[in-house]
Amino acid sequence: MENSGALFNVDTRSPLPIHVQIKEQIKWLIGKELLKPGDPLPSTNQLADQLSINRNTIQSVYAQLKEDGLLLMQKGRGTRVADERQIERFKMDHPHFAFTEKMIEEARKENLALDDLLLSGFAYVQLFGERQQRKPRYLFIECKDSSCIFYLDEIKRLTSADVQSLDISSLSEEDAIRAIGAADVIVTRSDLAEKLQKFADEAGKTIITVGSTRDVPLLLNLVRHS
Structure with a gap:
């Protein structure tokens, strides 16, 4: 510009x-x-x-x-x-920009002082509670075998994480990169990990590979991320 x-x-x-x-x-x-x-x-x-x-x-x-x-x-x-x-x-x-704009437009219609409104909002958060914690986002890629499904189901059961599963064969590379960038942790099969590592590294994300349903320490590691 x-x-x-x-x-x-x-x-x-x-x-x-x-x-x-x-x-x-x-x-x-x-x-x-x-x-x-x-x-x-x-x-x-x-x-x-x-x-x-x-x-x-x-x-x-x-x-x-x-x-x-x-x-x-x-x-x-x-x-x-x-x-x-x-x-x-x-x-x-950071999806809040449109919401903030709408809130300010509504405040103007009510003839509210914007500085007072914003400072009051900040004071409210300080007084009455911590900011809402964003749920960790898990992306399960090509997880169709039993071990992957086991971890996916257990993460859903044990945590409040936002869990998404993805079949990358049906997506363009651009869409797959966007999905990886939006996740906090990527979970996939060991045979796909190397292929996805480049994209995860560029996005600064963690990849966890799934092997066996008996790998309880791995599941605990996943839960700690949540």
């Missing part, structure tokens, strides 16, 4: 630190596809000058988002939004 620097805005009166404001704005723009994979971001000097803040603040934000897998920082090429695979994974793990 050309002139992407014009998208950003900071409020020195906000209770949120400046670096948090900028980081969350970049995540929002990526989540809402206003910044697309490969789009350039302003240089640290350009954005610092535009927002009248210290260059080191922008550098820190870019570095954090690089660690999160959302940005690429390459000498001679500047800072860009990460590739499509990384961004798709981010959006799958």
Whole structure:
């Protein structure tokens, strides 16, 4: 996106630190596809000058988002939004953007002060409970033999994990990669593990291979992941 620097805005009166404001704005723009994979971001000097803040603040934000897998920082090429695979994974793990937008639109219709609403929501979470823990997501790939089915059934019985089974022969490679990226743990037969390891490594995921229904330690390992 050309002139992407014009998208950003900071409020020195906000209770949120400046670096948090900028980081969350970049995540929002990526989540809402206003910044697309490969789009350039302003240089640290350009954005610092535009927002009248210290260059080191922008550098820190870019570095954090690089660690999160959302940005690429390459000498001679500047800072860009990460590739499509990384961004798709981010959006799958953070589906709240549309809900937040709808909530804010409803608040405006009711003439509610948005700053008060957001800060009250944060206070509510602090006062009345921990954030809801996301269920771990298991992906069982090509698990049709008895040992695979045993583990799948036991994981469903013993945990609250989100369990999905997949027949990769019916999917394109792109769809299989997307499914692997959305899972926390991939479970498959030993003869398929090597084939899938490359995709799992790229996504930073764990593969657990299933051998025998008598392999109780493996089942315990699965449960610990949940």
